[in-house]
Amino acid sequence: MLGALWLLPVIFAFWSAFHPAEFSTHFELFAPLTIDNFVRAWSHAPFPRYLFNTFILVTLILAAQFILCTLAAYGFARFDFFGKNIVFALVLLQLMIMPEVLLVENYRTISQLGLLDTITAIGLPYMASAFGIFLLRQSFKTIPKELVEAAQVEGVSAVGILWKVYVPLARSTYIAYGLVSVSYHWNNFLWPLVITSSVNSRPLTVGLAIFGAPESGVDWSIITAATVMTMAPLLVAFILFQRQFVQSFMHSGIK
C-alpha cells in the first residue's frame, strides 16, 4: 500500500515522459508513445554535462569517504590512544547535526578556500562522514581478534592487517554504505544549489530544478522526461544489483 503510494509519482513521471504534451494531464490507454520529450529536454539543457558532473561528484565523494572512514574506523576499532572515547563522541556528535544548519558556515569556509562553484566544493563537507566512520567501526569491531593475531604472528604490518583482514571482511558493510552514500549524493539538492553557479559544476538535481523553474514556463512532459533521465541510472543500477544490496544490508546489519 505504502509502496504503491510511493510509486505513483514515478509512474506519472514515466507516463508523462513517454507521451506527447497533451496527454500529460489526462489518461488514455492507447495514447501515442513518443521519445520526442527526451530529445527536446536533452537539447534544451546541458544534461550530458550535468550527468557527468554528478557522476564525478558521486565517485569522488565515495572514494574519499571510503579512504577517510576506513582509516578513522580502523583507528577507533583497533588502537587505544589518549582521549579515544572523547574523540569518538565528537565524531558521533556530527551525526546529530543536520547538514543544512551549517550551510552558511560551510559556504564561508569553501569561499575562503577559493573553491566556490567547483565539484570538489560540493563534495568536501561530506567526505569525512561520521556515519561511515561509525558503521565501519562497528563492523571492524565484530572481526574476531584471533584473525588479527594470526596475521600478526605471520608478520603482517598494521597497514597490511587493515588491507588484508579488515577490509575484505567488512565487504558487505562497504557495499551497503556505498549504496547509501551514492543515492544520497546523487539526489542531494540544497547544498549543491547553494554552492554552484555554473554549468561546469552543477549536478543533475540542480540542473533539473533550474530547467523546471516556473520562469522558463512549465512543460510537464519535458520536465518529467528530464526527471526520468536523472533517476534512470540509479534506478537501473538498483534493479540490477537488488539482490546483492539486500543481502549486503542483511549481512552488515545482523551478524
Add this chain to the structure above:
Amino acid sequence: MSTIILKDVCKSWGTALALININFECRNGELLVLLGPSGCGKSTTLRLIAGLETPTSGIVEIGGRDVSNLPPVKRNISMVFQNYALFPHLNVAENIIFGLKARKVPKKEQKKRLENAAELLGLSDFLKRKPAQLSGGQRQRVALGRSIVAQVSVCLMDEPLSNLDAKLRQEMRQEIRSLQQRLKMTMIYVTHDQVEAMTIADRIILIKDGVIEQHGTPEDLYNLPATAFTGSFIGNPPMNILTPDAPVMAVCSSLLSAKEAATPYFVGIRPENIKISGDSGIKVSVEATEYLGADTLIVCRSAEQKITLTVKGKADVSAGDHLRLNWKPEHIHLFDAGNGKRMKGSARGITP
C-alpha cells in the same frame, strides 16, 4: 635449536596478577602441555611466548635468544588458534600460504610447501574450498597446515581441539602427536582437558591461579602429585582428598608413622585403589553408581565426606547399600593441610 625458556616471568593487568614467577624450560623437539582450569593463566603464558603479550617482568628465551620484547614475527614461531583463525574470504590454499605471502617467500617455494602440507594433512582435494564449506576437522587441518608450511621449529597451540566432538578430538590428538614427532617440532600445547594432556604430552605443566603447581611427565603427575590440587585435577575420576576424621583415621592411623600424624594433613587416595572388603575398613553408604562399561563408578558417603571408587565391570551394589572400604598403605598420598603440598619424607603413593 629451539629450546624455550621462561625465567621469572610475571604478568599483571593493573593490580590483577595473572602469572606469578613462571619458570620452565621446553626442550628442543619436546611436546609440552600447559594444563589448568579456565582462567588459570595458561593461555596468557602461551601468548607471552608468541609475543602477543609482553611480560610485566622476566625473560622469554627461544633458541638461546632473549625475545621478550620482539614482535611475534621475529620469534620464528607458528601458532594455531582455538577457533582456527581462518580467513573466511580466502580459500584453503590461500589460507595456508597466507603467511608465506606476507613473508614474501618465492612463488615456486610457496607452491611446493603447500603441496607437501596438503598431502600430509589429506587436504589436496579441498584446496579451492572456502573455510565455511569445510567440516570442523578439516578446518583444524587447514590451521595445522598454515603452521606446517611456515617451516619453523616452534609451534604453539591454543586449545586447538576444544571445538571438535569427542571422537574427532581423539583422532586429531593422535594426528597432531605423530605430526609433531615426524617434523621434530618443539610444541607448546594449551588445554584444559587432562585426558588430552596425559595422552599427548612429553611433559605437563599444571597451572593454577597463575602459579605452576607441578611440572613433570604425565606419570609423575599421576603417581606423585605434588599438591592436593594436582591429585584432584589429574585422573578420571579425580583423586579423593579426605580430611582425617574419625572414620578415616580408623583405617589410616595404623598405616601412618607418628611423625606424619603430627602435622595437620589431608589424605589422598585414588578411586581405583580403593577396594571393597568384607569385614574390615571404613563404613560407608552408597549414594549413587554409574556404570561405564569397562568399570563402574561408586559414589559413597562416610559421615560428612564423599568417597568415589571404581571397580572393574558391573558392580553388584545399588544406592542405599552399606559397604566397607579399605586401601593399602602404599596408595595413600599425604598433603599438608596448610598449603596443600605433598608431605616430605612420605615415600608413599608410588604405585606400580
